[in-house]
Amino acid sequence: MAGERLTREYFARSVHEIAPELIGATLLFGGVGGVIVEVEAYDQDDPASHSFRGPTARTAAMFGPPGHAYVYRSYGVHWCLNLVCSPGERAEAALVRALEPTHGLEAMRERRGVEAARALCSGPGKLCQALGITRAQDGLPLDEPPFELLARESEPALAVGTRIGITRAVEQPWRYGFAGSPFLSRRF
DNA sequence: CAGTGGATGCTCT
DNA sequence: GAGCATCCACTGT
Numbered sequence: 599m600a601g602e603r604l605t606r607e608y609f610a611r612s613v614h615e616i617a618p619e620l621i622g623a624t625l626l627f628g629g630v631g632g633v634i635v636e637v638e639a640y641d642q643d644d645p646a647s648h649s650f651r652g653p654t655a656r657t658a659a660m661f662g663p664p665g666h667a668y669v670y671r672s673y674g675v676h677w678c679l680n681l682v683c684s685p686g687e688r689a690e691a692a693l694v695r696a697l698e699p700t701h702g703l704e705a706m707r708e709r710r711g712v713e714a715a716r717a718l719c720s721g722p723g724k725l726c727q728a729l730g731i732t733r734a735q736d737g738l739p740l741d742e743p744p745f746e747l748l749a750r751e752s753e754p755a756l757a758v759g760t761r762i763g764i765t766r767a768v769e770q771p772w773r774y775g776f777a778g779s780p781f782l783s784r785r786f
Numbered sequence: 787c788a789g790t791g792g793a794t795g796c797t798c799t
Numbered sequence: 800g801a802g803c804a805t806c807c808a809c810t811g812t
Contacts, residue, residue, distance in 0.1 A: 638804070646804070656797060673805050674794035680804090693804055723805045763804055783805095 600624040600748035605741045606665025613639040613683040613690035618758075618774045620681070620692055622750030627729040629746075630702030632719060635776035636695040636783055638761045640680075642688045645766040649689035659737040661689045667745070669726070669736040676723025677732050681740060681747075695722045695762070695773075698781040705730075721783040757786040 604623065609616060617639040625631045640647035648670065653661040659668040660682055668680040668691050680691035697719035699706055706718045706728035719725035726732070740747045755777035760769060762784060775782050 640804075648804080651798085654797075670804085671794095671796065673803060674796065676805050678804065695804085721805070761804075765803085 601751040602749050603741060604665075604747040604749055606663060606739060609664035609681065609683045609740075610685065611664075611683065612685045612688075613641055613692055614772070616681075616683050617692045617772070618756055619750075620694075621756060621774050621776050622752070622754040624700070624746075624748040624750075625694065625697060626701055626746040626748075627731055627735070628702075628744040630705050630729050631746075632697040632700040632781075633776070634694060634696075635698050635779040635781050637681075637774050638693045638695060639690070639772040639774075640693065641690045644770070646761065646764040646768075646770075647691075649691070653689070657689070660691050662737060665740050667731075667735050667738050667740060669731060669733055671733065672723060677726040678722040679726055679731050679735075693722060694725065696720050696775075696779075696781055696783045697725050697728075698776070698779060699728070716780050720781055724783075759786045 617637050620634050620637050623634050642649045648657045649660050664684040666682045672678045679694045683690045699718045710728050718728045757775040757777040759773045761773045
């Protein structure tokens with residue numbers, strides 16, 4: 599299921615190439631995690647992207663080197679994890695929206711306070727809570743512990759749709775998913 | 787099921 | 800001071 603490690607060099611390309619390839623990859627944090635089944639792409643010319651208006655204190659990691667984490671707080675309550683991509687000088691990122699839990703299910707259940715496997719990581723806020731990811735991981739490299747990111751070994755059936763929870767550039771088809779997975783945040 | 791609204795904190799205008 | 804890349808509980812079918 600899990601292939602070779604995705605290095606920071608891997609992320610030195612456009613998010614529009616990388617995001618669909620991430621479906622089926624394995625993401626672990628401290629040995630806990632699973633298979634990425636849903637991501638969204640955000641580029642710098644995108645009004646919905648945090649990098650659209652240029653660098654700020656919050657978005658510094660998104661303007662940093664690719665292959666690192668960009669973690670931000672959402673609605674004052676949740677954390678959301680992005681994988682920073684960059685073709686040259688552009689600040690782009692893939693928002694990890696859902697995992698199929700495969701490693702450390704009991705740790706996830708404790709942190710989430712729910713039992714059902716499909717409720718553990720079926721949303722960007724949920725998966726950060728399940729894995730224990732917070733602002734403390736903002737800017738950390740993805741190719742070193744406690745992160746572990748492994749390429750997929752086979753190509754899954756890909757679902758494509760519009761992004762969720764945004765108010766600008768709503769029509770861009772930059773949401774990618776593992777077609778038919780029961781672990782998505784929403785059906786396509 | 788579908789739709790609504792509250793919680794909550796921080797960033798940027 | 801508004802608005803937000805969310806989640807959950809609650810309502811009404």
